[in-house]
Amino acid sequence: PIAGGEGDLPTKIKTQVADFNAAGVPAELTTRAVSLGGPAHVIAEAAKSVGADLIVVGSRGHSPLGAFVLGSVPVRLLQIANCPVLVVPPAER
Numbered sequence: 001p002i003a004g005g006e007g008d009l010p011t012k013i014k015t016q017v018a019d020f021n022a023a024g025v026p027a028e029l030t031t032r033a034v035s036l037g038g039p040a041h042v043i044a045e046a047a048k049s050v051g052a053d054l055i056v057v058g059s060r061g062h063s064p065l066g067a068f069v070l071g072s073v074p075v076r077l078l079q080i081a082n083c084p085v086l087v088v089p090p091a092e093r
Contacts, residue, residue, distance in 0.1 A: 040076035048082050055085045 013029060020027035034042045047055050057074050074087040 040073045040080060043073070044077060044081045052083055054083055055081055057085060057087055059087050059089050 017027045017029045030046060032042050032046065043055060043057070046052075055077060057077060059074055074085065077085045078087075
């Protein structure tokens with residue numbers, strides 16, 4: 001299980017990838033090691049390497065000040081990605 005109450009997140013993601021493929025939407029799970037402060041660059045480079053048309057990323061719902069202090073992967077992706085970035089807000093606000 002993943003710390004922070006996420007449950008068995010890797011299994012959930014693998015199930016979602018399988019569901020996409022079963023529905024005819026090609027999907028694959030790729031994991032990469034990321035150093036602190038570098039996830040946006042790793043995501044942007046992975047998207048570029050596969051020729052992605054779109055990056056979809058979730059927002060954790062930080063306030064603008066929290067995003068500034070803690071850093072924001074979606075905001076950084078908007079600055080550096082070679083393709084459009086769709087930021088999905090948390091389900092509950």
